[in-house]
Amino acid sequence: MRQAQVTRNTLETQVAVEINLDGRGEVMFDTGLPFLDHMLDQIARHGMIDLKIKAKGDLHIDAHHTVEDIGITLGQALVQAIGNKKGIRRYGHAYVPLDEALSRVVIDLSGRPGMAFHVEFARARIGEFDVDLIHEFFQGLVNHAMITLHIDNLSGNNAHHQAETIFKAFGRALRVALEADPRAADLIPSTKGSL
Numbered sequence: 001m002r003q004a005q006v007t008r009n010t011l012e013t014q015v016a017v018e019i020n021l022d023g024r025g026e027v028m029f030d031t032g033l034p035f036l037d038h039m040l041d042q043i044a045r046h047g048m049i050d051l052k053i054k055a056k057g058d059l060h061i062d063a064h065h066t067v068e069d070i071g072i073t074l075g076q077a078l079v080q081a082i083g084n085k086k087g088i089r090r091y092g093h094a095y096v097p098l099d100e101a102l103s104r105v106v107i108d109l110s111g112r113p114g115m116a117f118h119v120e121f122a123r124a125r126i127g128e129f130d131v132d133l134i135h136e137f138f139q140g141l142v143n144h145a146m147i148t149l150h151i152d153n154l155s156g157n158n159a160h161h162q163a164e165t166i167f168k169a170f171g172r173a174l175r176v177a178l179e180a181d182p183r184a185a186d187l188i189p190s191t192k193g194s195l
């Protein structure tokens with residue numbers, strides 16, 4: 001089973017992540033940030049990943065450290081759970097619409113961090129949640145999961161819809177990239193022989 005448990009403690013946050021990549025989308029979140037929980041839920045359900053995340057951060061300052069550190073810890077858990085990438089597809093992409101909003105996410109489990117993030121949110125906040133933190137979350141995740149990630153919001157004028165399509169498309173794209181490729185079951189999907 002491709003599973004991992006990672007705990008990351010700093011003076012700003014304490015984050016614990018449990019992940020099962022071959023799960024059913026079962027979740028348990030306790031981050032103190034209901035909107036982020038709603039988005040993490042999209043990753044798990046659309047990625048068919050079981051995910052438990054418990055975070056206690058310095059929310060009296062703002063949500064920045066907590067959101068970024070959840071991204072970092074989730075990235076660490078992902079890279080650990082993925083392992084040597086033998087027999088998986090490596091690349092995945094998904095387009096996800098929600099009413100007027102449409103986003104595309106493309107993933108390469110490349111072993112190198114890289115992100116292109118093209119999103120212009122329709123407003124600065126979703127409820128209490130600062131939309132700038134969505135970039136911080138994915139940057140933290142990308143840096144530690146060591147993946148290449150392209151996120152494009154292609155349309156949308158409702159920031160909640162825009163965000164939701166991004167997280168759903170990320171889950172869907174990740175699911176494809178992590179899937180078994182039966183014709184290449186014992187192969188590492190790279191001419192370098194390692195990823």
Ligand SMILES: [Mn+2]
Pocket residue numbers: 038160164
């Ligand atoms: Mn929603």
